[in-house]
Amino acid sequence: MGADQEQRTVRCLVAKVGLDGHDRGAHVISRAFRDAGFEVIYSGLHRAPEEIVQATVQEDVDVLGISILSGAHDTLVPKIIDGLEEYDASGDTLVLVGGIIPDEDEEQLKELGVAEVFGPGAPMQEMIDFVRENVPDRR
Amino acid sequence: MxxxxxxxxxxxxxxxxxxxxxxxxxxxxxxxxxxxxxxxHTGTADVIGITGSPGAGKSTLVDKMAATYRERGLTVGVIAIDPSSPFTGGAVLGDRIRMGSNVGDMDVFFRSMSARGSLGGLSTATTDAVKALDAFGKDKVIIETVGAGQNEIDIVKMADTVAVLVPPGSGDDVQMLKAGILEIADVFAVNKADLTGADRTVQELREMIQYRQGDVSVDAGHHGPGAGMEDLDKPGEDADGWLPPIVETVANRDEGVDEFLEALADHREYIVSAGRLAERERTRHREEIRTLLREDMSELLEEEIDHRGGLDRYVERVRERETDPYAVSDELLGPLAECVRRTREE
Incomplete structure (x- = not known):
């Protein structure tokens, strides 16, 4: 394997923000992403939006998957997106939200720059395919 | 761009x-x-390698180290290396979870890397990533990796100071250490020192360090009380005496971290004095160039193999006993060698 042979791997941050202690879903998704050949960085529980921004910027992930089941998405997600903008990272990061998101909020999140919202029961393969198709091309 | x-x-x-x-x-x-x-733009950062068995508490200690350096006004870069699946290439990089003491502090730049790709590839990528952090102006660069094999040893070897973490009661780990990690340690930390068995682990390590001093098969040339089996004078790097200190830490309670950093600083001072740092740098660049040459060379060869229709053709012939691997290697390398020699003579 030569030094110039390109080895592109999709990098994802699976993030839990705020006071929401339910991480089973985040774990399941982390594993599925790993098995799909992605590199997954898991944030751990109870992270502040700044921590997620810090991790997204430093790890230079292609995909940021935010898992929220507490209903606080309408305060937390905008904070994260603002933070990403501050570091010029919003343009080429695919932001996904998963969890319990009412339909009327979904539109709002998408207007903010969230690429897709996945609710309960979304098939794993669908998410993986979505990531593969929409992963930002950074050349 | x-x-x-x-x-x-x-x-x-x-x-x-x-x-x-x-x-x-x-x-x-x-x-x-x-x-x-x-x-x-590189050459100003102090590069520290941290290794140890899984669960030794490396990430937690690195977190506390970073926080302590930050209190002292220093900037920190961390590269944490985790294994990746050899089957899918995927990986879950979990070291970041422990970085709780540096929330929102951008001056701690933490980066997870997976051991993707080949053996030489990872150490090249890590060396280069360290350069990036160094050029960025980080005062301290910490490389954190699971000490499991040659691959990881190669990585931490490029640090100025290497610390090996040992959790208490790890008779088996100590066995593992004998297999090579022991020799690279400049500092030992018995982490989780509040657990039972810590004293014993410290004792075992102390014995092993003495053994290392007296052992001629490794490149320390001491003639301490334990020596005497051989009388060869081997001027190794440690010839005039760096004895790896053993520090007891409880990283998650922030105990012993100052002492640990003290030990790292002592080692730094030791290598800076008398030109040892320059010698280390020379060794490192030598390795770096060699690794790069090997990789570039193998890439050139891949190109040649592709040009000749792939390796499988040869594999089949080897299987049919029409030729053998040595002959194939000669056949593929022959023209390259010839070309190099011809150019040299001109």
Missing amino acids: TDDLVEELLTGKHRALARVITKIENRQPGYREIVSRLHE
Whole structure:
């Protein structure tokens, strides 16, 4: 394997923000992403939006998957997106939200720059395919 | 594009630093030029390698180290390496979870890397990523890796100071240490020192360090009380006496971290004195060049093999006993060797 042979791997941050202690879903998704050949960085529980921004910027992930089941998405997600903008990272990061998101909020999140919202029961393969198709091309 | 990126990195833009490391990891076109340009800006960071068995508490200790350095006004870069699946290439990089003491502090730049790709590839990528952090202006660069094999040892070897973490009651781990990690340790930390068995682990380590001193098969040339089996004078790097200290830490309670950093600083001072740092740097660059040459060479060969219709053709002939691996290697390398020799003579 030569030094110039390109080895592109999709990098994802699976993030839990705020006071929401339910991480089973985040774990399941982390594993599925790993098995799909992605590199997954898991944030751990109870992270502040700044921590997620810090991790997204430093790890230079292609995909940021935010898992929220507490209903606080309408305060937390905008904070994260603002933070990403501050570091010029919003343009080429695919932001996904998963969890319990009412339909009327979904539109709002998408207007903010969230690429897709996945609710309960979304098939794993669908998410993986979505990531593969929409992963930002950074050349 | 790469010009901008290097400029931005040098002016301290975090996003550019992150992107440069991504390019290094992916071996994206242009990454060689970037690293080449960064090289002249490197050489100021103190590079520390942390290794130890899984669960030894490396990430937690690194977190506390970073926080303590930050209190002292120093900036920190961390590269944490985790294994990746050899089957899918996927990985879950979990070291970041422990970085709780540096929330929102951008001056701790933490980057997870997976052991993707080949053996030499990872150490090249890590060396280059360290360069990026160094050129960015980080005072301390910490490389954290699971000490499991030659691959990882090669990585931490490029640090100025290598610390090996040992959890208490790890008779088996101590066995593992004998297999090679022991020799690379400049400092030992018995982490989780509040657990039972810590004293014994410290004792065992102490004995092993004495053994290492007296053992001629490793490159320390001491003639301490334990020596005497052989009388050869081997002027190794440690010839005039660096005895790896053993520090007891309880990283998650922030105990012993100052003492640990003290031990690292002592070692740093020791290697800076009497030109040992320069010698280490020479060794490191030598390795770096050799690794790169091997990789570039093998790439050139891959190109040649592809040109000749792939390796499988040869494999089948070897299987049919029409030829053998040595003959194949000669056949493939022959023209290259000839070409090199011809050019040399001209």
